[in-house]
Amino acid sequence: MRRCLKHIPADKLILSTDCGFGRQGFNRHLAFYKTAGIAMARNLILKELGLPERYVPVADPRLAWDQLPDDEPHTHLPPLR
Amino acid sequence: MAFTATRDLMLPATVTGSWPRPRWYNQNLWGRPLDTAMMDPWFREQFTDAHAVVVSDQARAGLDIVTTGDYHLDEDVAGRSWHHYPLQRWKGLEHEELQTARTRSPLLSYPIGTMLDSIYKTWRWPRVVGKVAHDPKNPLEYAKIWRITQQAAAAAGRPVKFGTCSAQVLAFFLDSHTPEYSLDDKQQLIWDMAGAMNLELRQLAASGCQVIQVEEPTLHFMARYSPEKREFIDFLVDAFNREIEGLDNVEVWIHTCWGNPNMQKVFSDESYANSMAIYLERLKGDVWTIEATENHLKELPLFDAFKNSLPQEDRRRCHQPPDPPGRFPRGHRRTGAPLPQAHPR
Numbered sequence: 289m290r291r292c293l294k295h296i297p298a299d300k301l302i303l304s305t306d307c308g309f310g311r312q313g314f315n316r317h318l319a320f321y322k323t324a325g326i327a328m329a330r331n332l333i334l335k336e337l338g339l340p341e342r343y344v345p346v347a348d349p350r351l352a353w354d355q356l357p358d359d360e361p362h363t364h365l366p367p368l369r
Numbered sequence: 370m371a372f373t374a375t376r377d378l379m380l381p382a383t384v385t386g387s388w389p390r391p392r393w394y395n396q397n398l399w400g401r402p403l404d405t406a407m408m409d410p411w412f413r414e415q416f417t418d419a420h421a422v423v424v425s426d427q428a429r430a431g432l433d434i435v436t437t438g439d440y441h442l443d444e445d446v447a448g449r450s451w452h453h454y455p456l457q458r459w460k461g462l463e464h465e466e467l468q469t470a471r472t473r474s475p476l477l478s479y480p481i482g483t484m485l486d487s488i489y490k491t492w493r494w495p496r497v498v499g500k501v502a503h504d505p506k507n508p509l510e511y512a513k514i515w516r517i518t519q520q521a522a523a524a525a526g527r528p529v530k531f532g533t534c535s536a537q538v539l540a541f542f543l544d545s546h547t548p549e550y551s552l553d554d555k556q557q558l559i560w561d562m563a564g565a566m567n568l569e570l571r572q573l574a575a576s577g578c579q580v581i582q583v584e585e586p587t588l589h590f591m592a593r594y595s596p597e598k599r600e601f602i603d604f605l606v607d608a609f610n611r612e613i614e615g616l617d618n619v620e621v622w623i624h625t626c627w628g629n630p631n632m633q634k635v636f637s638d639e640s641y642a643n644s645m646a647i648y649l650e651r652l653k654g655d656v657w658t659i660e661a662t663e664n665h666l667k668e669l670p671l672f673d674a675f676k677n678s679l680p681q682e683d684r685r686r687c688h689q690p691p692d693p694p695g696r697f698p699r700g701h702r703r704t705g706a707p708l709p710q711a712h713p714r
Binding site for chain 1: 375379380381382383384385386387388389390391426427428429430431432433439442444445446447448450532626656658660661662663666669670672673676
């Protein structure tokens with residue numbers, strides 16, 4: 289993205305993929321996190337430009353669910369450490 | 370053409386279009402009219418649920434503009450439905466068959482034993498047997514598919530970009546079996562297909578779709594590999610502009626790439642050098658997306674020569690300081706694609 293901005297003004301640049309992800313052979317899990325990478329990279333650049341970042345739900349720590357919730361003592365074992 | 374969806378967005382993020390299906394989505398249209406399939410409760414439920422899923426996936430990933438995932442296309446070998454969806458529904462085409470050794474299409478001459486030979490022959494192609502035209506008995510239903518997806522996206526507040534293959538990419542694969550068209554001169558066939566596609570796109574725009582993406586006009590291929598065919602390239606410019614004619618209040622995107630990123634490559638020495646001016650100055654449209662990361666961003670310097678030719682109008686429409694998005698009529702934004710792809714369309 290930074291390399292693109294050396295040649296294309298930020299207000300003329302759209303972030304996307306080279307092509308579609310397809311239907312037959314590609315993994316939806318991979319497509320999802322590749323795509324989230326675009327949005328998170330966008331926010332890095334927006335921050336560098338001094339512009340407001342935009343919300344990425346999958347990157348919101350408050351909504352992360354695939355980990356042991358140390359802060360949910362009522363329903364889980366206490367943390368080991 | 371008009372900037373609608375991205376007017377106030379700096380660095381809008383999206384994907385090209387197609388998206389891997391949920392594992393449970395195993396229904397296909399196989400040429401049937403959408404309305405016919407939607408009478409089947411199994412298809413109806415999967416089709417609408419799947420569109421809600423793709424919207425949810427892309428919104429959770431943080432995209433600003435979401436897509437339909439191309440979920441109306443069949444899950445067939447190597448993305449065949451991308452171009453066969455219209456071919457299975459327009460008048461003047463029938464009987465998909467394996468290609469004969471006498472086919473005129475050079476794309477069907479890869480060596481036996483290669484994946485491209487397998488793909489191009491497996492796909493099969495219909496015969497052109499009459500004048501190609503839109504068929505009101507089996508329309509492409511782009512407007513209806515967009516409404517189904519936008520309904521799912523409404524709560525997320527995201528515009529849905531609808532993508533379709535360009536009509537002009539189809540003719541190169543087809544052999545004419547009718548005096549309606551010359552066997553070798555594809556111009557009339559391309560022109561008629563552009564008209565058929567335009568009807569569907571006008572209906573899509575009338576339904577409220579803000580972002581329409583036309584995928585893979587052949588101009589970058591022709592300009593790169595047959596630059597001497599200037600008259601034909603001029604014709605393709607006119608044909609493309611005919612295809613998107615009348616989309617006055619829609620943000621029109623033009624997607625281009627070179628085939629199969631990360632798969633067996635179709636080209637090894639591709640370049641946009643000969644088609645920069647065509648895409649930036651001659652085609653109507655608002656956004657041009659390019660294949661960038663697959664060739665390690667080596668073509669970015671090509672844009673330097675066009676920096677000063679971009680209209681420098683109204684850069685202060687957006688509320689986002691300090692340098693909000695400017696817009697330029699008939700100008701084009703470009704895509705710096707941050708990720709290579711693993712599958713075509």
